[in-house]
Amino acid sequence: MSTTGESSLRQLAYSRIEELLNWGRLKPGQVISQRALVETTGLTLSAIREAIPRLEAEGLLQTLPQRGLMVPSLDVTFVREAYQMRRIIELSAIPDMIQRLDRAVIANWLDWHIQARERLGGDDITDLPAFLRELQVYDWQMHADMVDAMENSLIANVYRVTAIKIRMTAQTRVRVTRDNAKRVISEHLAFLTPLMEGATEAAAASLSRHIDQSLTIALGGTVAI
Incomplete structure (x- = not known):
């Protein structure tokens, strides 16, 4: 796949996870696996993995070793x-x-x-x-x-x-x-x-x-x- 294609899939994965957060389908404190995100978004595991660093950097997801990803709780x-x-x-x-x-x-x-x-x-x-x-x-x-x-x-x-x-x-x-x-x-x-x-x-x-x-x-x- 071309670099442009990979970038497009990464952006699409980010956008779909963003939508899940916007509409409360991923809730603060919830833990979810990368595989579950694949099923929910309909995208590939590689696309999800490519989007995760940006989501982490923005404080929208946190990686929990051996457990998956957590939506941060906001007080x-x-x-x-x-x-x-x-x-x-x-x-x-x-x-x-x-x-x-x-x-x-x-x-x-x-x-x-x-x-x-x-x-x-x-x-x-x-x-x-x-x-x-x-x-x-x-x-x-x-x-x-x-x-x-x-x-x-x-x-x-x-x-x-x-x-x-x-x-x-x-x-x-x-x-x-x-x-x-x-x-x-x-x-x-x-x-x-x-x-x-x-x-x-x-x-x-x-x-x-x-x-x-x-x-x-x-x-x-x-x-x-």
């Missing part, structure tokens, strides 16, 4: 520190978003959320779990795109790994519901609207509140909806 202190990191990065990205992002991109984000709010407010959602998953994926990608506006690959990678770890901890504490979805949509619209208008301070204040609310929920608390 309350980590959650607080991770959200502090998230706050620093996302708020720092606001000026770059205003300066560099095409207004059409922000307009599309706004339109999507307005339509999602209408869908959620009606009685015509035939598959609510699918809608909630769609919202979650859109949420993750939008926030990543916001950070990408900084055009700094080092910051983007730190943010991506931190976001994965936040999701790993949140899966055990957060149950995505219709009411939670309404709250997220409302909070997103609250910072996207001033972002569209180029109002830096208003966008920062609303984004900060959104992050605070998310932290409270990640710690097992409740917030007003």
